[in-house]
Amino acid sequence: MYEDLKKDIQGKFPAKFEVIRERRIKVSIDKNSVLPFLSYIKSKGFIHLISISCVDWIKENEFEIVYHLWSYTDEIHIMLKTRISRKKPIFETASEIYPVAQTFEREIHEMFGVDFKGNKRQIPFILEDWDDIPPMRKDFDPLKYAKSHFETEEYTEEVWTKVRKIQKFRGEE
């Protein structure tokens, strides 16, 4: 399946091409050839950018950025994967080619801390007055943050004794 597309892509770029099932293809590529690949594949009919995701591989010290592309004419989905370093996460923006990428990159900048050069709108999107490390990274513990800022009521033995007294009074044993 999809042999012509494989020959086209592997003729121009050093990429790894894998067919998972009908209508799903996975392509892995080096980070310097991502923008030329996106311009080329847009001219072949893949005009719909569904989403951009980011995965934090903390053991290998890398971030992985995944682009999901769909073609309305051929009905194929391409998952484009690339890796960048975790200590200095800087990458280039794709919003010149796909204007809808501006919102997705703005969210990845806020949640993971990746800086997309050329994106003019990297201002706070969902969080307000945030003063800690970017929250979707794997070394952030949400339970510790919640316990130090918000108080809850622990259900101790004292609370259970009160509840049992009320239940006995109402006859609901």
Place this chain on the structure above:
Amino acid sequence: MSGIGKTSRIKSLWVTYYVTGCGGIELLPVITSRFDAERFGIITSATPRQSDVLVVSGFLTTKTLRRIIRTYEQMPDPKYVVALGACTINGGIYWDSYSTADKLELYIPVDVYIAGCMPRPESIFMGFAHLMAMIKGDKADGWKRYHENYKWYKKNQDKALGNSKKWRVRDV
């Protein structure tokens, strides 16, 4: 409060229209024609400056909690608060999230809790009937507690929501 003042307050409770979370999806059937709330005198009002009751329906994120406190302080006395759902009692399903506050009682005073996730429209009517009985018996005094213990409420608000000078005077 005299007898006729209490009766007229019970028969027309106006609710501020503020859909703060998931619970708002079961407020829509309550105000339309299958479970009609207008026969009890309960209608929605557009601004908080002309209403009696604030219904906090659902979970409380920090960004919304700042606006809830400002809306509560804009309502004139006497005012009542009804808390809908399990997330206002002790955190609910988002107990370990970094962005939701757990207990509503620490930030503004609450008169009636309605349990459930979502509560059915019949439960919401039972909650309002309980509030009407409390007003008749002079027990719904959350607004007096807020004036007397203001320092304690302000300390809790500052611990959870950050420096209060920034969000109390912000325009948005």
Place this chain on the structure above:
Amino acid sequence: MKGFEYFIGPQHLGIPGNFGIIVNVDGDTIVKARANPGYLHRAFEKLMERRLYLSNVSVVCRICVFDPDPQEAAYCMAVEEIAKIEVPERAKWIRTMILEFARISSHLIYLGSLTSALGLYTVMQWALTDRDYILDLLEMITGGRVYHIFMQPGGVRRDLPEGFKEKAKKVLDSLKSRLSDYYNLIFDNNIFVHRTRGVGVLDPEWALSMGVTGPNLRACGYKIDVRKDDPYLAYPELDFEVPVLEDCDMYDRAMLRMKEIEQSIRILEQILDRIPDGSVWKPVPNPINWEVPKGESFVRVESARGEVAYYMVSDGEDKPYRVNVRGPSITHGILVLEKVLEGQRLADISPIVFSLDVCAPSIDR
């Protein structure tokens, strides 16, 4: 710049849910608009990494409050694709039936809200009552009115109860006979036509390049639907049409959703007649300690507002490693809304936001 700056903020009668817009106004015309989301952020993607695969189904349905079933279906399909589980046939048809009921109830809320923003309050009373009869049917199968938690990786939880088919046919027949009342009251009404023809227009090619999906794109003249392009569940065996309209203003977007309600009723009648027999659940091996093998998957589902997509990565443990949710309103509510509002009047902000069907909880997650 001269003029005023208004905050159409979260506490407002004309905004669906909890969402804010900041506009700069010169006289009565809008010069610049900016969307302000984030009031409903609960950090779902972080919470899903700390719970087991089977427990996540009860968390996932709260992502989109008006239309929760496509989220459950997409999550279960993503897990089944990594773990290579085959779902029995009867479970696929029951899942399709619940998805079509959810589509009808979401379109009825849309009709009620859009006409109340314009001042016609009768339709809201009719539409929410008709939706309540459908919620009664869903309560008969699943046990809950709004959040169902009925689908599981491997099938659905229970079989259909006794007497369900007759009751469902009665409800669908009564809904079909009331549709002509809706057409007469809304679409032949002079005031509705004058206020919605030519207002809030999307340019078709610009809309295709900005990621607009779902009924908003089908009102611009493109015949694009995930149920036909990338089929899933029981849709390859059902016979239905995809309605398409030409101009892209508010009138056409509302008319398209009425036509989709008719097509959904047609699908439901076919399902109730032809549903196959069999088991409804394939049990997972050792559900307390279920470890999914390593892998990743990508799933797309058509919801009532647009396209919902899930990307899931698994690392061989009993909790997911990364789940990324893409809702339909992340493109409709931010960049498309800001461009469409330029040059409109102040009194038209609320109908435009309702007519693009922005669902605020699925932007913030």
